[in-house]
Amino acid sequence: MQSRISIAAVAYEPNKPLVIEDVQVAPPQAGEVRIKILYTALCHTDAYTWSGKDPEGLFPCILGHEAAGIVESVGEGVTEVQPGDHVIPCYQAECRECKFCKSGKTNLCGKVRSATGVGVMMNDRKSRFSVNGKPIYHFMGTSTFSQYTVVHDVSVAKIDPKAPLEKVCLLGCGVPTGLGAVWNTAKVEPGSNVAIFGLGTVGLAVAEGAKTAGATRIIGIDIDSKKYETAKKFGVNEFVNPKDHKKPIQEVIVELTDGGVDYSFECIGNVSVMRAALECCHKGWGTSVIVGVAASGQEISTRPFQLVTGRVWKGTAFGGFKSRTQVPWLVEKYMNKEIKVDEYITHNMTLGDINKAFDLLHEGTCLRCVLST
Numbered sequence: 001m002q003s004r005i006s007i008a009a010v011a012y013e014p015n016k017p018l019v020i021e022d023v024q025v026a027p028p029q030a031g032e033v034r035i036k037i038l039y040t041a042l043c044h045t046d047a048y049t050w051s052g053k054d055p056e057g058l059f060p061c062i063l064g065h066e067a068a069g070i071v072e073s074v075g076e077g078v079t080e081v082q083p084g085d086h087v088i089p090c091y092q093a094e095c096r097e098c099k100f101c102k103s104g105k106t107n108l109c110g111k112v113r114s115a116t117g118v119g120v121m122m123n124d125r126k127s128r129f130s131v132n133g134k135p136i137y138h139f140m141g142t143s144t145f146s147q148y149t150v151v152h153d154v155s156v157a158k159i160d161p162k163a164p165l166e167k168v169c170l171l172g173c174g175v176p177t178g179l180g181a182v183w184n185t186a187k188v189e190p191g192s193n194v195a196i197f198g199l200g201t202v203g204l205a206v207a208e209g210a211k212t213a214g215a216t217r218i219i220g221i222d223i224d225s226k227k228y229e230t231a232k233k234f235g236v237n238e239f240v241n242p243k244d245h246k247k248p249i250q251e252v253i254v255e256l257t258d259g260g261v262d263y264s265f266e267c268i269g270n271v272s273v274m275r276a277a278l279e280c281c282h283k284g285w286g287t288s289v290i291v292g293v294a295a296s297g298q299e300i301s302t303r304p305f306q307l308v309t310g311r312v313w314k315g316t317a318f319g320g321f322k323s324r325t326q327v328p329w330l331v332e333k334y335m336n337k338e339i340k341v342d343e344y345i346t347h348n349m350t351l352g353d354i355n356k357a358f359d360l361l362h363e364g365t366c367l368r369c370v371l372s373t
């Protein structure tokens with residue numbers, strides 16, 4: 001098998017514009033899959049790592065982890081996918097053999113995480129990307145801001161070939177994360193009241209998940225009041241802007257809900273808001289789920305009394321979904337019109353416009369921007 005020349009967006013340094021250039025993509029080795037990426041969206045975690053605030057961020061690298069494509073070639077021993085299969089790369093692997101996968105207690109997988117966290121492939125601890133012979137690091141085991149990428153076979157979900165790749169690419173991260181935070185991590189029951197901090201794609205997917213779980217009050221909290229109009233379409237039925245109140249936002253929510261909410265979700269990545277989200281939960285049973293990713297060095301705090309008196313603090317990665325097993329199921333749910341996907345796509349561009357797309361991501365009007373490669 002031969003190397004491929006692929007146009008990719010390379011992040012050479014934190015916060016410096018990504019460089020669109022030809023990258024050499026080596027053939028897949030044993031247990032690896034080379035994918036032709038057709039569509040990739042941008043997630044705030046890409047922006048976070050690019051900003052230099054991710055302790056696992058390495059440069060130069062190829063970012064991107066919310067995408068869809070077609071298998072181009074496979075390495076020795078790969079049995080579950082073959083060239084031509086339609087796939088979604090999954091940053092959270094699922095090997096079905098490791099201690100984590102077998103535990104039945106988590107969707108985290110231990111098989112390749114030690115390599116994906118340091119930008120290399122498991123086999124030889126090296127990268128498959130290079131420019132003029134110099135290696136470029138992988139990112140989250142996916143690196144989808146490239147026409148071709150190489151991933152571990154345990155990180156590939158084979159999906160229905162009839163599914164529109166330009167839409168279902170979103171099922172690689174943000175939408176499943178929000179839905180799963182509600183369905184798998186919090187396990188929201190009918191009649192619950194729910195507070196969602198941050199109404200970006202992840203927060204809106206939490207709202208959609210809460211609505212389908214039968215939550216009655218779905219309170220959206222965002223410092224941008226423009227978010228409410230869109231949020232209503234995803235199930236938010238009350239809106240609070242912390243800027244409209246002098247009191248701490250947790251006190252406002254506790255008063256609004258006769259003692260606090262049953263479930264809250266932090267979908268921003270702000271540790272002060274994480275505290276507020278915990279403290280707005282009802283004494284005795286309220287559960288708060290941390291979804292947002294906070295910068296290196298940031299820590300959460302609260303009075304231990306908050307937990308002693310029955311509030312529960314949890315976190316979620318990819319909404320607790322087992323990736324290879326459940327991403328195809330989510331695709332089917334989308335095809336059956338049981339979950340939204342199209343509604344999160346506010347912009348479409350090409351890979352060459354990726355720097356403009358990142359600018360848009362920081363504007364309040366952009367939920368997901370899908371790039372064609």
Ligand code: NAD
Binds near residue numbers: 199203267292
């Ligand atoms: P986003 O930037 O689109 O949405 C964040 C929202 O929070 C915006 O509407 C913004 O106006 C609002 N906001 C900002 N500061 C606020 C404050 N102090 N109080 C209230 N609202 C505030 O982001 P997104 O794409 O929805 O992602 C949200 C977070 O989830 C990010 O941190 C991302 O890295 C993380 N994430 C985590 C996972 C996971 O598996 N845990 C997966 C995907 C994304």
Ligand code: AHE
Binds near residue numbers: 043046293318
């Ligand atoms: N490298 C970061 C961790 C970032 C993080 O928590 N990532 C989430 C997914 S965000 C997707 O948009 C996650 O699933 N984490 C679990 C894992 O195995 O990485 C840091 O802060 O170190």
Ligand code: ZN
Binds near residue numbers: 044045046065066
């Ligand atoms: Zn993401």
